[in-house]
Amino acid sequence: MNTPLKDSTQMRWDPILKIWTIVSPERGKRPGTFIPPVPDNPPQADGEICPFCHHSEISQGNVIYQAADPEKEYPWFVKVVPNRYPVFRIEGTVKRWNEGLYDIVEGVGAHEIVIDTPTCDLQFADISIKRRAEVLKAYRARILDLKKDVRFRHILIFKNHGSRAGAAMYHSHTQIVALPERPLNLQTMLSTSRDHFNRKERCLFCDVLRQERDGASRVVFEDDVYTAFVPFASSHPFELMVIPRRHAHDFSLSTDEELYSLSRVLGNVLQRLNKTLRNPPYNFVLITAPPQSPKLTRPDYWNSIEQDFHWHIRITPRITFNAGFEWGTGFSINPVRPEDAAAHLRNVRLIPE
Amino acid sequence: MNTPLKDSTQMRWDPILKIWTIVSPERGKRPGTFIPPVPDNPPQADGEICPFCHHSEISQGNVIYQAADPEKEYPWFVKVVPNRYPVFRIEGTVKRWNEGLYDIVEGVGAHEIVIDTPTCDLQFADISIKRRAEVLKAYRARILDLKKDVRFRHILIFKNHGSRAGAAMYHSHTQIVALPERPLNLQTMLSTSRDHFNRKERCLFCDVLRQERDGASRVVFEDDVYTAFVPFASSHPFELMVIPRRHAHDFSLSTDEELYSLSRVLGNVLQRLNKTLRNPPYNFVLITAPPQSPKLTRPDYWNSIEQDFHWHIRITPRITFNAGFEWGTGFSINPVRPEDAAAHLRNVRLIPE
Numbered sequence: 155m156n157t158p159l160k161d162s163t164q165m166r167w168d169p170i171l172k173i174w175t176i177v178s179p180e181r182g183k184r185p186g187t188f189i190p191p192v193p194d195n196p197p198q199a200d201g202e203i204c205p206f207c208h209h210s211e212i213s214q215g216n217v218i219y220q221a222a223d224p225e226k227e228y229p230w231f232v233k234v235v236p237n238r239y240p241v242f243r244i245e246g247t248v249k250r251w252n253e254g255l256y257d258i259v260e261g262v263g264a265h266e267i268v269i270d271t272p273t274c275d276l277q278f279a280d281i282s283i284k285r286r287a288e289v290l291k292a293y294r295a296r297i298l299d300l301k302k303d304v305r306f307r308h309i310l311i312f313k314n315h316g317s318r319a320g321a322a323m324y325h326s327h328t329q330i331v332a333l334p335e336r337p338l339n340l341q342t343m344l345s346t347s348r349d350h351f352n353r354k355e356r357c358l359f360c361d362v363l364r365q366e367r368d369g370a371s372r373v374v375f376e377d378d379v380y381t382a383f384v385p386f387a388s389s390h391p392f393e394l395m396v397i398p399r400r401h402a403h404d405f406s407l408s409t410d411e412e413l414y415s416l417s418r419v420l421g422n423v424l425q426r427l428n429k430t431l432r433n434p435p436y437n438f439v440l441i442t443a444p445p446q447s448p449k450l451t452r453p454d455y456w457n458s459i460e461q462d463f464h465w466h467i468r469i470t471p472r473i474t475f476n477a478g479f480e481w482g483t484g485f486s487i488n489p490v491r492p493e494d495a496a497a498h499l500r501n502v503r504l505i506p507e
Numbered sequence: 508m509n510t511p512l513k514d515s516t517q518m519r520w521d522p523i524l525k526i527w528t529i530v531s532p533e534r535g536k537r538p539g540t541f542i543p544p545v546p547d548n549p550p551q552a553d554g555e556i557c558p559f560c561h562h563s564e565i566s567q568g569n570v571i572y573q574a575a576d577p578e579k580e581y582p583w584f585v586k587v588v589p590n591r592y593p594v595f596r597i598e599g600t601v602k603r604w605n606e607g608l609y610d611i612v613e614g615v616g617a618h619e620i621v622i623d624t625p626t627c628d629l630q631f632a633d634i635s636i637k638r639r640a641e642v643l644k645a646y647r648a649r650i651l652d653l654k655k656d657v658r659f660r661h662i663l664i665f666k667n668h669g670s671r672a673g674a675a676m677y678h679s680h681t682q683i684v685a686l687p688e689r690p691l692n693l694q695t696m697l698s699t700s701r702d703h704f705n706r707k708e709r710c711l712f713c714d715v716l717r718q719e720r721d722g723a724s725r726v727v728f729e730d731d732v733y734t735a736f737v738p739f740a741s742s743h744p745f746e747l748m749v750i751p752r753r754h755a756h757d758f759s760l761s762t763d764e765e766l767y768s769l770s771r772v773l774g775n776v777l778q779r780l781n782k783t784l785r786n787p788p789y790n791f792v793l794i795t796a797p798p799q800s801p802k803l804t805r806p807d808y809w810n811s812i813e814q815d816f817h818w819h820i821r822i823t824p825r826i827t828f829n830a831g832f833e834w835g836t837g838f839s840i841n842p843v844r845p846e847d848a849a850a851h852l853r854n855v856r857l858i859p860e
Binding site: 172174177180241254314321333338346358359386437438477481486489490492 | 518519520521522523524525526527528529530531532533594607608609663665666667672673674682684686690691692693695696699700703711712714715718738739740741742790791792794821823828829830831832834835836837838839840841842843844845847
């Protein structure tokens with residue numbers, strides 16, 4: 155146990171709680187890790203320069219991906235850059251070992267930032283449908299590229315909006331993390347939906363969607379392609395699930411037309427949340443099938459994931475606290491009935507774009 | 508799905524994530540549910556009256572338990588009262604049913620508040636060893652009493668200290684919740700430790716403790732009865748586990764002498780945390796064997812839990828945020844190596860009481 159531990163990121167296995175924790179000293183260097191986060195105002199309001207705005211240095215160097223502005227007003231519409239405080243380093247190989255009861259994975263991975271807009275003045279919910287679709291296309295392009303790296307077991311796309319949801323930057327942005335292990339929640343979903351399919355030859359998510367649409371008491375908005383509803387057992391008030399109505403396991407296979415439609419549905423439901431809860435902080439997580447890992451699995455497994463997994467987005471407003479009860483039990487307390495939350499969100503009148 | 512849902516607390520099962528959420532409209536009525544919580548100051552500082560101080564109404568009515576002040580300076584040392592905004596109601600029976608894919612438990616339970624001290628001026632970390640031992644005796648007395656109610660599957664004792672850890676009140680207090688289902692985390696621990704014992708005929712927690720004490724790089728403090736260490740895979744920086752060195756599955760069987768010793772160890776490590784992190788907000792959770800439930804289990808199961816489960820306390824400073832990454836993966840990011848956290852905590856010089 156006195157083995158010197160290096161300064162790199164490690165995933166450590168808790169043999170009691172059966173969870174992985176990522177010990178990442180690099181993240182400790184990030185501004186705001188141990189102090190209350192930035193206020194919910196653009197940096198310009200405090201006389202500072204936003205590092206993500208189109209004229210700053212960060213947004214000019216190290217481009218991983220960018221979408222051009224057709225009007226040429228800005229040098230770009232959407233840009234993807236490396237995170238300066240990555241959870242994992244991109245260089246190296248994955249190492250796996252144990253120390254007595256404990257397991258360790260010395261991780262490599264990718265950590266990128268999607269800068270959603272060239273300026274601070276508009277948030278993801280408020281940009282045009284066309285521009286939001288460009289952000290979704292950036293997600294698709296990055297997943298397709300990162301999937302090629304066989305070291306990665308999953309690619310996670312998420313967004314922290316507002317300081318109380320963990321955002322360290324005001325400027326609208328999304329994070330992409332490629333991981334050397336599959337997330338615990340994803341593993342649960344894969345095994346639950348696998349088990350359901352094996353018994354019934356139906357997709358669990360399709361079944362949930364059908365039950366929600368039959369009842370409609372928790373459906374908030376839908377078009378021909380996507381349905382947005384408040385999950386029956388939402389762990390947080392006003393949580394939303396956005397899911398393709400047609401069975402589809404992999405977000406990165408979405409067409410341009412589908413992404414345009416998704417952009418419209420996301421804009422719609424985020425604006426409903428903003429009106430109902432006065433611009434709440436929220437987390438946004440895109441959950442899609444993990445990349446194929448030929449070393450780990452037989453080919454028939456991958457025939458199957460196409461049948462039994464269903465990609466979706468969870469939007470979680472962060473208006474309540476997780477405290478000792480949640481931490482001690484693993485149960486959440488939601489003080490708003492999902493049916494009531496859905497009714498509030500449906501009743502919002504939006505101005506059509 | 509259009510069944511009208513009543514105003515009572517429900518536990519709802521998420522068939523995708525395999526979690527229970529507690530939908531508790533009653534909790535939504537609590538002050539501070541949807542707004543930033545109270546400041547970290549005594550109410551007196553803002554010219555208000557603390558409802559938990561010995562002269563207030565709440566602390567005078569509805570006494571469930573109290574410990575007298577031997578000096579008779581205050582009407583009591585420790586007092587247990589019902590929570591005015593309970594997660595569960597105490598009246599009624601547990602009902603279990605399903606709606607299509609979804610499962611529902613209409614819950615009953617208990618929700619009590621331990622008022623740790625008669626006045627606002629001292630926190631749990633700062634009261635005398637003798638007085639803190641009286642608080643621990645109140646926990647023991649309430650567990651022993653609530654265990655008799657066959658409707659309850661678990662009794663959880665936890666503490667939210669500081670507004671950023673979810674405390675709605677400044678006055679030092681602890682919460683006791685009796686639940687109609689076993690917590691997810693407890694179920695994981697029970698099955699992990701059961702599995703370990705079945706394979707090895709040793710307690711998993713005793714094995715972890717032995718490995719920690721052999722290495723000592725994460726041990727912070729110990730006396731003859733308890734060891735406090737920073738867990739190898741701590742999900743939060745500076746997290747601590749306090750565990751009896753002798754194998755013991757049930758906190759409520761602790762002797763007065765053991766509780767006095769535990770009070771000293773808890774005071775010691777909390778004061779170390781306070782010096783290192785300048786009075787951080789923290790959650791404190793006491794994890795002990797669940798009550799016997801004769802309807803559910805065979806007698807030999809209960810012979811076994813005495814062998815394979817080990818009660819302990821987790822103290823989790825809340826100095827980092829859980830955001831989209833943690834929510835999307837189920838992984839935590841800890842930016843401080845547990846070995847470094849333990850070294851910081853060991854290096855604190857305390858004035859002996």
